[in-house]
Amino acid sequence: MTTVWYLLQPILLLILAGIWVWSIQDALRSHRAWFWVLLVVFLPPLAVPAYYLNFFLLARPDGRGAFDANWHDWRRARELHRQLETNDAPGVREELAMVELHRGQPREALAHLKEVLERDEESLRPQFLAGRAFMDLGQPDRALPHLEYVVEEDPRYALGEARMLLAEAFGRTGQKDRARRELDELNAYTTYPQAVVRRAELFLEDGDQDAARAILLEMLGNAGHLPRERKIAGRRWIKRAAELLRTEAKG
Numbered sequence: 001m002t003t004v005w006y007l008l009q010p011i012l013l014l015i016l017a018g019i020w021v022w023s024i025q026d027a028l029r030s031h032r033a034w035f036w037v038l039l040v041v042f043l044p045p046l047a048v049p050a051y052y053l054n055f056f057l058l059a060r061p062d063g064r065g066a067f068d069a070n071w072h073d074w075r076r077a078r079e080l081h082r083q084l085e086t087n088d089a090p091g092v093r094e095e096l097a098m099v100e101l102h103r104g105q106p107r108e109a110l111a112h113l114k115e116v117l118e119r120d121e122e123s124l125r126p127q128f129l130a131g132r133a134f135m136d137l138g139q140p141d142r143a144l145p146h147l148e149y150v151v152e153e154d155p156r157y158a159l160g161e162a163r164m165l166l167a168e169a170f171g172r173t174g175q176k177d178r179a180r181r182e183l184d185e186l187n188a189y190t191t192y193p194q195a196v197v198r199r200a201e202l203f204l205e206d207g208d209q210d211a212a213r214a215i216l217l218e219m220l221g222n223a224g225h226l227p228r229e230r231k232i233a234g235r236r237w238i239k240r241a242a243e244l245l246r247t248e249a250k251g
Helices: 002-029 034-042 044-057 066-086 090-102 106-119 124-136 140-153 157-172 176-187 193-205 209-223 228-233 235-250
Strands: none
Touching (some): 002 034, 002 044, 034 044, 044 066, 066 090, 090 106, 124 140, 157 176, 157 193, 176 193, 193 209, 193 235, 209 235, 228 235
């Protein structure tokens, strides 16, 4: 056993050194904060696992590191609450609502959005954020009026995210035909992995395995060419696409 360990030591050291060098290169190439670069360089035993957790395993859907984003959002929420004490402006409440959504606090976000919409119910941003908040709360029926209004005014609002949420809300309220129409419109000008997966799920529910398989295979084929940030952002849906293909193949 001692001899085996003695032989394996150099290999393990080479692997660990390779991971360390890769982490440094990734931090520099991705323009991470210098805080992370210095940690990875000078404290690799602690910093390298934390770096991988932060920017890969626990990364936010927008690609931000979980630890960094949570710290930033907490500080920003405190600043905005202080601003509200002297300046109860709609813009401050809108930004605070967005931060609260990032922090996983949709009820707090809705409390601020209610104040904003009472002053200007035609503003698209608070309508969109309200729709997101209700979806996060599992209340798609209440999200629908907000999201329908946004998509009607601007079909490509938030690079298609509003339409994606609207399709999701239709699907979760049993309106599959309307969900499919929204997804078809969305896929005409964007390639959201989530939208592709949702379309495939609807095809499978209708028993059209061939159509579902075709769009999932195309999505997974294109996923290999996506920039790393977009891969991280869409990794949940890329994984779901692969699961659907495996399940369909077994069936």
